[in-house]
Structure formats: structure tokens, C-alpha cells
Amino acid sequence: MLREAAVDSREPRLEPRQEILRTAARLFQQQGYDATSMNDVAAALKLSKGGLYHHFQSKDEILFHIMSHAMDITEARVINVVRRVDGAGASGGLARVDGARADVTHGDATEARLRTLIRLHIEVVLSPEDREITVMLHENHPLPPALRRKINARKKDYLHFVEHLIADVQRNAQRKGNSLSPVTPRAAALALVGMINWIYQWYKPDGPLTGEAIVQQYTDIFFRGAIG
Numbered sequence: 001m002l003r004e005a006a007v008d009s010r011e012p013r014l015e016p017r018q019e020i021l022r023t024a025a026r027l028f029q030q031q032g033y034d035a036t037s038m039n040d041v042a043a044a045l046k047l048s049k050g051g052l053y054h055h056f057q058s059k060d061e062i063l064f065h066i067m068s069h070a071m072d073i074t075e076a077r078v079i080n081v082v083r084r085v086d087g088a089g090a091s092g093g094l095a096r097v098d099g100a101r102a103d104v105t106h107g108d109a110t111e112a113r114l115r116t117l118i119r120l121h122i123e124v125v126l127s128p129e130d131r132e133i134t135v136m137l138h139e140n141h142p143l144p145p146a147l148r149r150k151i152n153a154r155k156k157d158y159l160h161f162v163e164h165l166i167a168d169v170q171r172n173a174q175r176k177g178n179s180l181s182p183v184t185p186r187a188a189a190l191a192l193v194g195m196i197n198w199i200y201q202w203y204k205p206d207g208p209l210t211g212e213a214i215v216q217q218y219t220d221i222f223f224r225g226a227i228g
Helices: 017-033 038-045 049-055 059-083 109-126 131-138 145-175 185-201 213-228
Strands: 094-097 101-103
Touching: 017 038, 017 049, 017 059, 017 094, 017 131, 038 049, 059 109, 059 131, 059 145, 109 131, 109 145, 109 185, 109 213, 131 185, 145 185, 185 213
Parallel strands: none
Antiparallel strands: 094 101
């Protein structure tokens, strides 16, 4: 999942609204949100401006739905999978939870869930078919306040999910006498989410770091620093 995939011309066409959102996300990524007009989006899709407005009434609405879709992806592919991970009794290696890989190298369920979250979040950021949409997670500043609040609320929910997961792992490590880390769960969650979300800025599929190497090294960085 972490390597670039060739585009298959036999793939079914997206629904009109999905195709508009994906095309708009690509244009926003390449040109910037402010520099991209509805005319640009319509031209890229070979649609009339009226045809575009039939599906979306404004550029703000398009951006909001891109944001919402990015959060839907995160919820489906990260949060929901992590909640189902049970590392108890695991003998090591990778397990699968509803088709997704879960890191259960350590028998402790809380640690297995956090390791799995790191892996799945990185996979979402690096997924070739979703990268444009995921990149748009940082572009919510142009949204009108009411729509921005809705997206920010979902981002905060995810951050709280990560924070609580980290707190569970830290408490468990402390009970075992394995952690002396002074890092708070809040600071650790902000650092973890921030460094993963920033990967798209420098990652190159043909670069020296593979997706799997990033998973392993980020996990090592985090567990050595925030957990101890």
C-alpha cells in the first residue's frame, strides 16, 4: 500500500461528485486554493461552469467536502481499525484486522493499538489514491468560520483519540516500571500527528526512505521518546 501504484485505465470512473472532488483536490494541491478558480476546476473536468455548479454551489463547498472525505478516510482506515486491535497473547509480528495490518509485535493490547495507529496513519498519508485529499487536511484556513469549526471539531476528536491512546500506553509502561518519560500525552499526541501529517511535504516514492522504513523509524522515534 505504501508504494506508488500505476494508474489502471480499466478502473471504473468515479461518480461525478467524487471525480469533481478528486480533481479539485489535485488542483488545490498543485496551484493553491486561492489561485484555483471554479473555472479552472470546470476546465480540468471538461465541464461547463453550469455543470459544475449543478453539483457544488461554491469553491468553499468543494473544499469542505474534500476535508470531510479526508476525515472519513481517517476514521474508517485508522480509528475504526485501531479500536478493534487486541494484542493480548500476540506472539509477535503483524496481524490483520478487517484487511488492515495491525502491529502486534508486543503482547500488550494498548501498545499494539498505538503501534497500529502509527502504521495506518502513515499508510493513509502515503496512499497514492488518496494523497491529494489527505494533503488538503491542512488547507482548512480558507473555509468560512461555520464550516471550519466542523472540520476542526473532527480533527480535535482524532487528536483526543491519539492522546487517550498514548496516555493508556504511558500508564501501562509506568506500572511495569518501564517509563520515565516526562512527555505529556497531549504534547506527544500533537507531535505524533504533526510529524506524520507533514510526511507528504518531503516524501518521494523513489527516494531513499520507503514507506515501511518510515513506519519503523517513526515508531522507534516515538516509543523511545514519548514512552521511554
